[in-house]
Ligand SMILES: O=C(O)CCC(=O)C(=O)O
């Protein structure tokens with residue numbers, strides 16, 4: 001099950017064995033050299049792809065997204081992707097939440113409304129209408145018995161949002177009866193172009209759903225399979241944005257030793273065919289200045305709204321796009 005879990009602060013680990021496709025690309029471009037077990041090809045857009053000999057269907061495209069594209073998808077992930085009818089991890093407790101990012105930027109606060117009638121439901125936390133958004137300065141005038149939580153804390157606790165067909169975590173399946181919007185056209189077009197090298201010949205990828213994962217310091221994604229889509233010959237297209245992470249690609253059994261690789265902002269991974277049967281996860285993100293490797297993003301965002309800069313300096317966002325049927 002895909003769930004981001006809080007862990008203790010990161011430990012010092014030996015990173016010397018972690019595959020680094022950025023430097024593999026550099027040494028291929030300058031010296032024509034490539035490590036054993038890795039093969040390379042070029043896609044239509046001139047991007048170099050790397051595949052692993054012992055994991056057919058796995059593709060790594062280092063630096064596939066320009067800085068402008070990365071900034072665009074970071075903004076979309078914070079502003080529009082968590083908007084209803086898309087659901088987020090906050091839905092069960094707070095209900096559909098409009099404009100969380102803007103509310104956080106404006107330092108607004110959610111307040112639980114205490115109504116005398118009708119009788120409260122057995123579990124009041126499941127009644128989303130009980131939460132209203134107020135200005136920070138109004139909080140002092142609200143009774144101490146009311147629960148309050150700031151929008152910026154809720155933004156920090158945003159773990160996932162779902163686009164297109166909505167994934168129902170409790171049933172671990174897509175619930176086609178839930179209201180949803182189509183995947184935005186620009187994301188659809190991008191996913192189709194990126195997916196092309198991993199598609200069965202003559203077929204075009206149909207993006208029907210996407211899961212957006214938000215990682216803060218100490219957040220991890222445990223080893224899992226994405227097995228709820230019908231046709232595993234179609235790839236999952238996975239975009240990395242923000243702070244650098246380590247991706248673990250295991251085998252078909254949980255016990256198989258994984259290969260570790262760095263995922264930087266702008267990298268894209270495709271997993272199709274046999275690679276879809278491989279366990280994978282994200283055990284670590286790097287938020288320190290030296291290792292996050294987000295200076296290009298920082299430069300770009302420093303000319304814009306500081307809120308994006310503040311968020312991304314301690315975060316990673318992953319958008320993974322799927323064909324469901
Ligand atoms: O964050 C990532 O790079 C991987 C995400 C993933 O595997 C998933 O959401 O299924």
Ligand SMILES: [Fe+2]
Nearest residue numbers: 224225226280
């Ligand atoms: Fe996954």
